[in-house]
Structure formats: structure tokens, C-alpha cells
Amino acid sequence: MNDKIQHPRVQSTLHLIDAWLESEQCYAQLPGLSAGLVVDQELIWSGSYGHANPAEKIPTTADTLYSICSISKLFTSIAVMQLRDTEVLRLADPVQKFLPWFEIARPNEESTPITIESLLTHSSGLPRESDFPYWSPPDYRFPDQNEVRERLSGQSMLYPADTYWQYSNLGLTIAGEIVAAVSGLSYSDYVTQNIIEPLGLESTRPFFPNDLHGKDLAIGHSARDRNGDRQVVPCFDTKAISPAAGFTSSVRDLASFASWQFRLLAGGPTEVLSASTLREMHRVHWIDPDWRTSWGLGFFAERHGTSTLVGHGGACPGYLTDLVLDPKHQTAAIVMINACGRAPDAYSRRALGMLKEALGQASEPVPEASDFSDYLGLYDAKPWSGELFVFPWLNELAATSFPTANPMQEFFKLAPEGTDTFRRVRENDEGLGEAYHFNRNVDEEIESLTRHSSVLRKITPLRSLTRD
Secondary structure: OHHHHOOHHHHHHHHHHHHHHHHHHHHOOOOEEEEEEEEOOEEEEEEEEEEEEHHHOEEOOOOOEEEEEOOHHHHHHHHHHHHHHOOOOOOOOEHHHOOOOOOOEOOOOOOOOOEHHHHHOOOOOOOOOOOOOOOOOOOOOOOOHHHHHHHHOOOEOOOOOOOOOOOOHHHHHHHHHHHHHHHOOOHHHHHHHHHHOOOOOOOOEOOOOHHHEOOOEOOOEOOOOOOOOOOEOOOOOOHHHHHHHOEEEOHHHHHHHHHHHHHHHOOOOOEOEOHHHHHHHHOOOEEOOOOOOEEOOOOEEEEEOOEEEEEEEEEEOOEEEEEEEEOOOOEEEEEEEOOOOOOHHHHHHHHHHHHHHHHHOOOOOOOOOOOOHHHOEEEEOOOOOOEEEEEEEOOEEEEEEEOOOOOOOOOEEEEEOOOOEEEEEOHHHOOEEEEEEEEEOOOOOEEEEEEOOEEEEEEOOOOOOOOO
């Protein structure tokens, strides 16, 4: 696999992903963004843009901590499955078997019991939240365990169990309560001792470390208002909701978490779970009557082309994150943003698809390439668009426009034709189009390019596109 990663097609794709995400951080005015790509069991690339703490100019890195919010549910689900494998509980067990205080109004007397499996698949019929406004500013006050229990009896199920998919933070909170009740440990102690520490996830915590806020832990920000401004979101303590939304982690740790799954599935030694249990979690266990919504045990499970993608996203006040894995191709993507208002899964899915396509072509021979590094850079395309990014691509040049939701959609190649002159390669290599001539200054440095008789000035300096 290492040979494939070093293939020019893959390296050029990583270069493009890096430049694209950097442009997105700038154009979307995101305070900070960290991302990573995993192949097999290795973090092959990571990129970090902007600041974890803009006021102090502390840059983001692959080790910057973010609230990962609902990705926490994967750890809770793994904890449940560990206990299932030790035969102290069954997925078909009703919740009340372990939580006698669990009482909630049912839609009708014929409603089936809420089972542990229905909690993990979001098919329990429970409301989305415990009845507290903890997602609301300014204080984001989360309830403790006693408050959740007391308020539960005044809530009502939305649907009979096993009827519809209804995403529920309350459901995974209850799953965390079952972990604590069955294990005899606090939820935090159980996941730390049985998942986080055995996997060597040194930066992952089942809580929000206030003492690291603004240093190792990125400062969260709101979505932009009509003036384009963002507000700093204060620290918060998820308390009883931690099994559903309380963890913090980094790109590097989530890459290790993905690598563990690929190692297990590839026949490695049993760690934390057996391979068969992890496969069971990745499989679809619930599909809605509309046949569009499917879920595994804790993991989302979605069909994309010939692959099934699994993982989870996270959205907490000030933070948006996404972890997506393609077990068939042993690839994964992580994106973490310390602001709301920009969907990270749009970046992670796109980057993962670009990587998969590049790896699929990494066995093809590559003709010897000329040195086109002089032309690498961003060229000012205003007023029509932001920038044209020009970069080496195998034995040619390539270009795409920024900002863009899909850098491959606007992608085109440039074939060399004379000194500092290239011509656009038409789609499907059907021939050559207009000329792109690169203009040099008196110091023989590229300062602009000319196409269609229009001049695009080279924007300097270009951020150094290095990888961790």
C-alpha cells in the first residue's frame, strides 16, 4: 500500500485536497479546520488551517483538540457491545431490566418495550433530547443524571418502539446509563479503562477539558450572522449527556481509532472488541420504511457506489466534526472545525472519494514528467471567481477554481506546448483547447498567466502546502 501512496497520482490528489481545504477555510471564514486521511492503518496525510485560538494566533494541528460531540456515541456503543460479548446483557433486553427508574409515557398500551438495540439504532421512539434547553445560548446548561431521570417521567415517546428512525441523544444517554449500571463503574471510568486507554488514544477524553480551552483545545465559534461575524462559544459541561455528546479528541486520535478498526477487520489480534462484533456494528440493523435511512449499531451505515460507508458526525456548540470510514477499501477521512455553519461531511466525503479514485489508478505507469513547479500557485480570477489553482499533475499541469464544493468538477489538465505555454486538454482527452501562457518578470519568476487574452495575476506568497 505504501507504494500506492507514493504514486504521483495519489500525491497530486493529496496536494489538491490540501489546497482545496485551505481555500475553504479562508473563503468560509472558518476560524480553524483540521483534517486527516487514513489508508489501511496509517495516517497518510493531515492538513491544518487557521487557528485553534484566533485571538492568540495559536494554529491548528493534527493534535488540536475539538469537541467531537456525537462521535461520542461510537464509544458508548462499543462499551455496550463489550458488555454484550461478556454476556451480562443482550441487545434484545428491555431498558427497564437494568434501569428500573426508566419510565416514559408511551403512545399506546400495545407499544413494545424499548430494547438496548433500539437505543443504538435510533429506533426506540424516544424523543431527540432530554427535556432541557442545553443546546441554547448563552449558557448551554446540561442536566445531571438526577435531572434526566426526574424529567423523563414527564416526557412522552414520539412513536412506538421499532416503528421509525428518530435520532435521539436521549437514547444514547440512556445507553450510557446502562453501561454504568451493568459494569458497576461510572460511565467515564468504564470507557476510559476499557476503550480509550487500551487503544492508546492519549488525546481523547469523555469530557470537555476546560483547563485546556484556548490552548490544546480549540475555541468554538458560532455560525456567522448577517454581518459575517462569529461569536465565541463558552466552555460547556455535557454532564449526563456525555455518552451521547461529551467527548473531545483530535485528528490524530480519530485516525488511530479508524486504524484500529481496519487492523481488527484485517485479522489482527482482538483489541477491545472481536472482529466479528465490529462487523456486526458496521452492518445495517435498522432501515426506515422509506428505505432511505439506515443505521448500524451506533454507526451510520450508508451505501455509496460499491462501498458501504460507516462512521458518525458530531455537532456541538462551536464545533462540527466528521469521521467516515470505507471498510472495504480501508480508507477513512476526518474533518474537524471549531465553528458552526459549515458541514464537515461535505469535505470528508469529497476527500475520501478523491482519495479512493486516486488509489484505484495508482497501479498505472506514469510518463516521465518535466519540472512544472515554477507554475504552481494561485492566480487571481476576480471578478468572475476567487482563484485559479494551478499545480503539477502527473506529466502535465492541472487547474481548478476556488472556492468550490467539488475541486474535481472544475478540474482540467494543461498540456505543455512551447516555452511557458500550455493548452487546455479537452474532456476525455478529446483534443486541445485554448492556450495558457505564463508570464515572467525581469527576475524570471512567474507573475501572471494569460488566457483568452485576459491576465490573471499570480497571488504570492502561496501558503506552503506541507503535510504533517
